[in-house]
Amino acid sequence: xxxxxYRLRPSIRPKSDNLSASxxxxxxNGLLSTSMRQGAVQFLVEDGNLMEPTTVQARxxxxxxxxxxxxxxxxxxxKAAMELVGEKGIAALTMREIANTAGIPLAxxxxxxxxxxxxxxxxxxxxxxxxxxxxxxxxxKVQAPEHIIEAAYDAVEMFYMRMRENPAILxxxxxxxxxxxxxxxxxxxxxKQADIFNQGTRHLIQEEDRPQYERAARxxxxxxxxxxxxxxxxxxxxxxxxxxxxxxxxxxxLNSFIHTCPAFETAPVRSKxxxxxxxxxxx
Numbered sequence: 001x002x003x004x005x006y007r008l009r010p011s012i013r014p015k016s017d018n019l020s021a022s023x024x025x026x027x028x029n030g031l032l033s034t035s036m037r038q039g040a041v042q043f044l045v046e047d048g049n050l051m052e053p054t055t056v057q058a059r060x061x062x063x064x065x066x067x068x069x070x071x072x073x074x075x076x077x078x079k080a081a082m083e084l085v086g087e088k089g090i091a092a093l094t095m096r097e098i099a100n101t102a103g104i105p106l107a108x109x110x111x112x113x114x115x116x117x118x119x120x121x122x123x124x125x126x127x128x129x130x131x132x133x134x135x136x137x138x139x140x141k142v143q144a145p146e147h148i149i150e151a152a153y154d155a156v157e158m159f160y161m162r163m164r165e166n167p168a169i170l171x172x173x174x175x176x177x178x179x180x181x182x183x184x185x186x187x188x189x190x191x192k193q194a195d196i197f198n199q200g201t202r203h204l205i206q207e208e209d210r211p212q213y214e215r216a217a218r219x220x221x222x223x224x225x226x227x228x229x230x231x232x233x234x235x236x237x238x239x240x241x242x243x244x245x246x247x248x249x250x251x252x253x254l255n256s257f258i259h260t261c262p263a264f265e266t267a268p269v270r271s272k273x274x275x276x277x278x279x280x281x282x283x
Contacts (some may be wrong), residue, residue, distance in 0.1 A: 071098045074112055078126065081119050086168030090175040093119065121185065124176055127169055128189045134158050135193050139200030145258040148201050152220070152250050155197070160228045160243050170232050173225065188220070194221040207259050213257045220250055 080102035084093050093116055099106040113119050130207045138158070161169045176182045198214045205213045227246040231239035 073104070073108065076104065077109055077119070078123060079110065081123060082168050085171050086166070090171045117179065117182070120172065121182055122176055123172055124182065124185065127172065131159065132193055132196060133198050136200070139197055142201055142204070145204045148204065148258060149251055149254050151197070151201070152254060153247055156224050156243065156247060156250070158222060160231065163228055163232055170229065173229060190222045190225065191218060194218040197221065209257050216253050219254065
């Protein structure tokens with residue numbers, strides 16, 4: 001018998017802290033069936049309440065679709081989940097609501113996802129994939145040291161505009177911060193985005209400065225997410241100023257590397273000096 005860590009909604013109370021494979025446990029509000037497979041514990045509650053294990057496997061899809069029909073079903077589930085987040089917020093995202101919104105049986109949702117955390121993680125992975133593609137697209141345009149700051153500005157502005165135009169993404173990113181396992185996923189994803197930026201630009205930086213430059217880029221990418229989340233919780237004008245303040249931070253940090261690079265004086269670029277963002281203050 002194995003003792004597991006778990007989190008319960010207040011309406012659910014277990015009779016035992018010990019859960020074993022293929023064992024059914026009666027609860028006041030429903031029947032909870034459990035099973036173990038490769039260390040993952042899967043929970044189903046008949047009345048729609050959900051008990052979520054804190055194991056890493058709980059944040060993964062139960063199985064990935066191999067056929068087109070199955071992929072369409074997963075796409076429908078994720079689309080419905082994102083619609084729910086956008087319309088009602090992350091708190092409204094339950095497996096039953098996802099099924100109702102997608103117009104499919106609840107069992108079909110559980111066929112691919114063990115719980116809502118796995119749905120959130122999969123949505124996050126898709127948003128992150130698109131972000132990586134956008135960063136790579138902007139880095140591909142970097143032809144000289146001066147373009148590095150422009151690419152960094154573009155990446156931040158892209159992320160800001162994308163989240164402002166799609167509030168569901170903001171709610172999703174906020175939800176990620178409240179879950180330790182998903183937060184670790186976010187940290188790792190931020191590192192991947194920074195690595196894309198570094199791989200496309202580090203050759204333009206003095207060799208002895210590259211380790212420090214790469215560390216600086218990783219910090220800036222991590223701070224970018226926090227900056228955008230904070231800015232979008234403010235009034236539009238104030239939030240935009242916060243983003244401009246952050247761009248000034250980008251400029252002051254990256255510009256020090258750019259101006260020590262020999263290519264800075266010789267490369268054919270649009271302008272010899274990267275432009276710092278303007279930040280007007282009220283008098």
